[in-house]
Amino acid sequence: MTKLANYLEGRWQEGSGNGSPVLDPITGETLATVSADGLDMHAAYDYARQQAGPALRKLSYAERAALLSDIVKVLQANRDKYFDISLRNSGTVQNDSSVDVDGAIYTLSFYAKAGSKMVEKALRLDGESAPLAKDNVFASQHIYVPIQGLALFINAFNFPAWGLWEKAAAALLSGVPVVIKPATSTAWLTHEMVKDVVDANILPAGALNIVCGRPDALLDALNGLDVVSFTGSADTAASLRDHPRIKHDGVRFNAETDSIxxxxxxxxxxxxxxxxxxxxxxxxxxxxxxxxxxxxxxxxxxxxxxxxxxxxxxxxxxxxxxxxxxxxxxxxxxxxxxxxxxxxxxxxxxxxxxxxxxxxxxxxxxxxxxxxxxxxxxxxxxxxxxxxxxxxxxxxxxxxxxxxxxxxxxxxxxxxxxxxxxxxxxxxxxxxxxxxxxxxxxxxxxxxxxxxxxxxxxxxxxxxxxxxxxQSNHGGPGRAGGGEELGGLRALRFYHRLAAIQGSPEVLGKLAQEAGSES
Incomplete structure (x- = not known):
């Protein structure tokens, strides 16, 4: 029986105990087990923030887009394997598996191509500078900078491939390391995709992490500068919003929930x-x-x-x-x-x-x-x-x-x-x-x-x-969670902080150079 290991701190780690089963919904066969018992999530998050984050941010947006292109090649090479896993673990016919697997590859390819055209280097300008004093000797310029925390993805069971990469594409392009928590029932496909990318040695160590099962401190180990993106039921979203890291410490939270x-x-x-x-x-x-x-x-x-x-x-x-x-x-x-x-x-x-x-x-x-x-x-x-x-x-x-x-x-x-x-x-x-x-x-x-x-x-x-x-926004108000994902490069906003920088035109011009602009 295969136990799906967790990839944290740049290495594979098995959770303790027998774990929870991952089943074939047609035959009832146990395909694998998952466990996150005994994992140190505080150490895992620190490693991602301190090791992977700086390594990703040293690269330009276009350079990170090239990494996404390399990931696409790995996923395409293993496409048949992913279809077989989908059939066995999700019980889907091939056309339905394609919605998930090929949808994931297409989405990742889209962001790789869009990112390759980005002229920004370290940050992104938001609009033009606005004068704050006479003769424009003092002005304000809004900028977007990548967060220096991590992105935790708590994903649903129905899209183990697309649910991973539609989020990870924008986060990694932004320069933000990710931790994926897939739903236990269909974790096998998510795990296999992460393993293939890790084995290909494309990303800096700690940039792509996966934790299967239910670890202690999944949310407790976050800090106020991290972000969480959740897909699932409205009830679960409500319970997550009530967690102290989100409710009190201000962890940015995006929810895409069930809707009618x-x-x-x-x-x-x-x-x-x-x-x-x-x-x-x-x-x-x-x-x-x-x-x-x-x-x-x-x-x-x-x-x-x-x-x-x-x-x-x-x-x-x-x-x-x-x-x-x-x-x-x-x-x-x-x-x-x-x-x-x-x-x-x-x-x-x-x-x-x-x-x-x-x-x-x-x-x-x-x-x-x-x-x-x-x-x-x-x-x-x-x-x-x-x-x-x-x-x-x-x-x-x-x-x-x-x-x-x-x-x-x-x-x-x-x-x-x-x-x-x-x-x-x-x-x-x-x-x-x-x-x-x-x-x-x-x-x-x-x-x-x-x-x-x-x-x-x-x-x-x-x-x-x-x-x-x-290319289009995905999310919805009210019952649908109030979140936003995708929408082209709009998706990058969730993984950036918006700040107003006030100073002289000369200093603001230096920022424009960091953004890759001549103006």
Whole structure:
């Protein structure tokens, strides 16, 4: 039995004890164990801050981007291995594994390319200098400088590859060492990627660290100049925010949490727009078995289209075989473990008490399994005809292949219902009326981190409701956590400190030279 070691202080260290198992969600086989018992996190963090941090900051942004390029080559060379691990540990079919593995490589490649064009050397200017005295003899210049602490990533189970590199890319490009704490259930893939990069000797020692399991002092060992980026449930985010290092000492905290995302069909009742929505809803229900923080949970359609859309979604879901991803013809795999299965089945039962079941994959899907005690849950589509009096559908997310169809009376009603999610990562809107799409964007932007507008013009080119692209902001207000990630080079702001520097134009000019600017 393999125990996944932890990489801290520039060396591999095993936690004590037997550890927690990492399982195959289809067969129940124990693939590895993880343990962080007995690790000295204070020493590990000090090493990262004192050894890796200065080594990274000696490099320019472009030089650090070159390191990201080297990491991309390592990941590409081991891509097939990562797909095999995903199948065995996450229970995903190859297309779903690609969303995670290839998405990670693409995101890292994006930041490597973007960083290679950065002219900054040691710091970044923010805007022009502003005069503070007559004749501009005294002025203020805002600058961004890399933090001299570390970045701790507490990641979710559903994206063990992408969840690592979408954060690490921006942090390492900024010159900040990282410590990754993956979710135990899918830690194997994260661990393997880190190990391959460490073995390639690309980064300074201590720049890339991983701790598996639940170490003591994971947060206690932080100091006020470190940062934490968390992905997971809103409840866990709330408990982390209450920790003294964050609540009292001011550790910068970014959260991307569960949210009740929406798809909205425009009032034009255009058949093409309807088809685009139906196709995307089915995709979001089945990719990674609905285990995506961006997945569609509520589907808003005009009252006149409710029955037709319900039938169209159901007809497509009937064609998807669910089961063991090792079997040919299976298009939808499993959840990551049995505890997630049980939580989703419990959520389905709660929704069933107050909603109509329009499609129940448990009785209508083709299920191809040799062992019934697996983490497989087929898709379920609910319907709610009285959404104004149905709080649960707007408040409870079932984190799996579950969505609810909801009718609306008019445009204002549609937007009001959508906003009842109280902060979401994404809403997608389907219409061939440009005025409606523009109105939807302006109205929903306040409560969503991303608004995805789809018409016939982009039908074949759009990147998908649930796909998170590094060029665009990822995060959302309110329930979605209030955090921000990605968005191109905007992602670097989290790993920098903004300061106002006040002095003479000559001195501020020296800062401009440090930023690689001639002005």
């Amino acid at each position: 995302n929406s798809a909205v069909l425009g009032p034009d009742t255009d058949d093409d727009a309807t088809g685009l929505l139906v196709r995307e809803v089915v995709r979001e229900l089945t990719i990674k078995s609905g285990q995506k923080c961006t997945a569609i949970r509520r589907i808003f359609v005009p009252e006149s289209k409710y029955d037709a859309v319900a039938q169209a979604i159901s007809n497509k879901l009937k064609t998807i075989t669910v089961g063991d991803p090792r079997k040919e013809g299976v298009r939808m795999g499993s959840l990551v473990n049995l505890s997630q299965r049980d939580a989703i089945l419990e959520g389905i039962e709660k929704l069933a008490e107050c909603s109509d079941i329009l499609f129940d994959g448990r009785t209508e899907s083709t299920i191809d399994l040799d062992n019934e005690n697996t983490a497989v849950v087929p898709p379920v589509l609910f319907g709610v005809r009285n959404p104004d009096d149905h709080p649960l559908v707007h408040e409870m997310e079932v984190f799996g292949p579950v969505a609810t169809l909801i009718p609306y009376r008019n445009t204002e009603h549609a937007f009001t219902l959508t906003r009842r999610g109280m902060g979401s990562l994404v809403a997608s809107v389907y219409s061939n009326q440009p005025d409606f799409l523009a109105q939807a964007a302006a109205t929903l932007a306040e409560s969503h981190g991303r608004v995805h507008l789809i018409n016939n013009d982009v039908a074949k080119a759009h990147t998908g409701h649930g796909n998170v692209m590094p």
